[in-house]
Amino acid sequence: MPSLKNLPRKILPWIFLAPLLFMIILFWLVPVGLTVFLSFTNVTYKNFVKFVHGVEGAFNFTLENFHKLLGGDPYIGEIAKITLIYVGSVLAINAFYSLILSISIVYLVKNEYLSTFMRVVWLLPRITPAVVYGFLWIWLISPDTGPFYQFFASLGVAPGSWLLEKPYSQILMIVVNGYVGASFGMIIYTSAIKSIPEDLIRAAKVDGASDLQIIRSIILPLLKWPMLFVISWQTLSLIASYEQILILWGSYGATKAAGTTVFAIYAWFKAFEMGEYAYGATVSLVLVAIGIVLILLYFKIFGFHKLMQPSKIEV
Amino acid sequence: MVSVKLDKVSKYFGKVKAVDDVTLYIRDGEFVTLLGPSGCGKTTTLLMIAGIYKPTKGRIYFDDIDVTDIPPKDRNVGMVFQSYALYPHMTVYNNIAFPLKLKKLPKNEIDKKVREVAKLLKIDHLLDRKPSQLSGGQQQRVALARALVKEPDVLLLDEPLSNLDALLRVYMRAELKRLQKTLGITAIYVTHDQIEALSMSDRIVVMNNGRIQQTGTPDEIYSKPSNTFVASFIGTPPMNLIPCRVIDGKTLECLGFKYVFKDEIAEKILNEHKEVYFGIRPEDIVITNKDNGDAEATILVVEPIGKDLVITIQLEEEHTIKILAPPSINLKPGDKIYLKFKKEKIHLFDKKTGQRIEYIIKKGEE
Numbered sequence: 191m192p193s194l195k196n197l198p199r200k201i202l203p204w205i206f207l208a209p210l211l212f213m214i215i216l217f218w219l220v221p222v223g224l225t226v227f228l229s230f231t232n233v234t235y236k237n238f239v240k241f242v243h244g245v246e247g248a249f250n251f252t253l254e255n256f257h258k259l260l261g262g263d264p265y266i267g268e269i270a271k272i273t274l275i276y277v278g279s280v281l282a283i284n285a286f287y288s289l290i291l292s293i294s295i296v297y298l299v300k301n302e303y304l305s306t307f308m309r310v311v312w313l314l315p316r317i318t319p320a321v322v323y324g325f326l327w328i329w330l331i332s333p334d335t336g337p338f339y340q341f342f343a344s345l346g347v348a349p350g351s352w353l354l355e356k357p358y359s360q361i362l363m364i365v366v367n368g369y370v371g372a373s374f375g376m377i378i379y380t381s382a383i384k385s386i387p388e389d390l391i392r393a394a395k396v397d398g399a400s401d402l403q404i405i406r407s408i409i410l411p412l413l414k415w416p417m418l419f420v421i422s423w424q425t426l427s428l429i430a431s432y433e434q435i436l437i438l439w440g441s442y443g444a445t446k447a448a449g450t451t452v453f454a455i456y457a458w459f460k461a462f463e464m465g466e467y468a469y470g471a472t473v474s475l476v477l478v479a480i481g482i483v484l485i486l487l488y489f490k491i492f493g494f495h496k497l498m499q500p501s502k503i504e505v
Numbered sequence: 506m507v508s509v510k511l512d513k514v515s516k517y518f519g520k521v522k523a524v525d526d527v528t529l530y531i532r533d534g535e536f537v538t539l540l541g542p543s544g545c546g547k548t549t550t551l552l553m554i555a556g557i558y559k560p561t562k563g564r565i566y567f568d569d570i571d572v573t574d575i576p577p578k579d580r581n582v583g584m585v586f587q588s589y590a591l592y593p594h595m596t597v598y599n600n601i602a603f604p605l606k607l608k609k610l611p612k613n614e615i616d617k618k619v620r621e622v623a624k625l626l627k628i629d630h631l632l633d634r635k636p637s638q639l640s641g642g643q644q645q646r647v648a649l650a651r652a653l654v655k656e657p658d659v660l661l662l663d664e665p666l667s668n669l670d671a672l673l674r675v676y677m678r679a680e681l682k683r684l685q686k687t688l689g690i691t692a693i694y695v696t697h698d699q700i701e702a703l704s705m706s707d708r709i710v711v712m713n714n715g716r717i718q719q720t721g722t723p724d725e726i727y728s729k730p731s732n733t734f735v736a737s738f739i740g741t742p743p744m745n746l747i748p749c750r751v752i753d754g755k756t757l758e759c760l761g762f763k764y765v766f767k768d769e770i771a772e773k774i775l776n777e778h779k780e781v782y783f784g785i786r787p788e789d790i791v792i793t794n795k796d797n798g799d800a801e802a803t804i805l806v807v808e809p810i811g812k813d814l815v816i817t818i819q820l821e822e823e824h825t826i827k828i829l830a831p832p833s834i835n836l837k838p839g840d841k842i843y844l845k846f847k848k849e850k851i852h853l854f855d856k857k858t859g860q861r862i863e864y865i866i867k868k869g870e871e
């Protein structure tokens with residue numbers, strides 16, 4: 191029996207990589223391939239069953255979907271705008287607000303209990319099942335009993351419905367997603383801040399820096415890599431995220447009225463609510479394309495080798 | 506430049522008394538060393554003087570000004586950290602310029618001062634580098650430059666030489682000392698290395714468990730250790746401490762030998778102490794013949810350390826002591842020898858309290 195030792199050195203790495211490659215093929219290449227394929231067809235709910243069973247002549251190849259995407263679909267412009275606002279605003283919360291929060295928790299708030307409490311509060315949505323979290327928000331904003339609604343009503347901000355009236359509905363979408371995503375940035379940031387040697391902070395104090403100057407001149411520059419990492423990771427996952435929008439609004443009609451139709455949910459509704467499978471695939475292809483471009487961009491910014499280095503904090 | 510006064514200063518971390526009731530006065534322009542084993546509270550003391558930690562109790566004064574509640578940025582101290590704590594994202598130039606930028610000095614003045622101090626420390630060719638591109642010795646100089654550039658009233662140095670190799674360490678000792686005297690700056694230096702402390706300091710503060718054990722000149726610390734801790738911490742090898750019982754007014758019964766004093770000394774020992782340590786430094790023991798010997802011993806180990814031999818000898822049972830001898834002496838393990846203790850170099854410590862017993866030997870007495 192050939193022992194592991196006798197395997198040529200060149201083959202061994204591939205054996206270890208095989209499961210990973212398999213996953214990439216199964217969960218990325220195949221779906222992307224299918225999406226590309228579908229987007230060049232005219233598959234809808236009408237011919238879907240025949241298409242799945244491979245009946246001859248069930249569908250045609252066509253460029254119709256792309257024509258529609260690039261001109262025929264009157265909503266695309268608005269959806270692009272909403273997506274941009276959504277990604278931009280939630281990113282601001284996830285990447286920048288969470289940074290401010292992390293610095294406060296680790297550096298400014300000296301009280302241990304308070305800082306632990308703040309940490310747990312921001313972790314809660316992450317450890318709550320998405321559906322529970324979504325329904326919690328629906329309760330929070332309900333006009334009869336919701337504390338969130340009541341609170342803002344007492345300040346004079348009381349739309350008929352947080353769900354359906356713009357811009358409240360859009361604010362809701364941003365807050366709900368921002369809150370759940372902030373914990374990711376916070377975990378990265380707080381551990382990065384903690385890994386800054388205490389002596390550096392002390393040296394800066396002795397050199398004459400105030401708290402704000404320490405944050406600006408020492409902490410922020412040292413968080414450059416963690417920040418870039420959080421921004422890129424969050425952008426990628428935000429572009430493709432739609433769960434909370436689906437849970438809160440549930441149908442194309444609702445998101446359309448609320449102004450919360452982002453690309454990802456539009457693709458979902460087109461395919462699974464309206465049965466326009468081919469067009470849905472085309473819409474989601476836009477997301478795939480943006481994702482690939484961004485990943486390449488990030489690799490260029492980070493440098494592949496830098497990404498592979500163990501620590502993102504240079505000390 | 507200022508004088509620094511610590512008045513009954515303590516720092517507790519929960520139950521740990523890192524610094525406990527420290528009172529200390531450091532004169533303007535003085536070079537004072539805090540010396541003690543790791544964990545004895547040296548760094549904590551420095552950080553309180555710098556203003557990073559607030560004392561749990563006690564007050565700190567610069568000259569007559571109570572600085573206890575003044576934040577670090579308003580104290581004008583310079584500090585060199587054990588880790589150097591250079592800002593990794595800044596060039597050497599920007600590291601040194603950082604304190605001046607915070608003071609909002611004009612750019613050309615900053616530039617002038619940075620280049621001046623860099624030249625003084627011979628790092629002017631390194632200004633464009635990042636700290637990660639420097640050797641340990643160079644990093645140490647940059648840290649020193651950063652501490653000096655703001656012309657501090659007090660310079661705090663936390664084991665600045667401990668990360669350097671032996672040769673560089675010896676060189677930097679002299680260099681630091683020279684710099685401090687030239688600039689006339691009040692310096693508080695922390696080390697666990699007694700040789701550093703003895704060779705550099707105007708005065709030494711020996712610490713243990715957060716408390717000051719003794720304050721004095723290197724000579725005082727060496728020749729009149731105030732307790733057994735200081736006695737056994739200073740000296741290479743340190744002082745031998747031999748347990749003895751007080752027999753009568755004249756006589757100590759020690760492990761392996763009897764020692765007879767003159768009356769005057771004896772009285773004090775007799776009256777106040779039941780058991781004592783007989784302290785004698787290795788270099789204050791001479792090998793002699795049977796008639797002149799105070800004690801008899803057997804040689805266990807002979808180790809050459811450069812110009813001398815360190816000889817470990819056994820007095821009785823398990824009790825060993827060390828002596829220094831010239832290499833010309835021809836001895837080997839197992840040999841029996843006779844020891845003479847230099848009378849005026851004998852130290853006595855109470856066994857219970859560990860405190861030094863002061864006594865006077867009259868000249869010409871035997």
Ligand SMILES: Nc1ncnc2c1ncn2[C@@H]1O[C@H](COP(=O)(O)OP(=O)(O)O)[C@@H](O)[C@H]1O
Nearest residue numbers: 518521522523542543544545546547548549550
């Ligand atoms: N921030 C802190 N929190 C808790 N304990 C500390 C802290 N800093 C120091 N100590 C403790 O105080 C004692 C003195 O520490 P330190 O001043 O660093 O000693 P040294 O510098 O003499 O080695 C040690 O027992 C150490 O564990």
Ligand SMILES: [Mg+2]
Nearest residue numbers: 544547548549
């Ligand atoms: Mg220390």
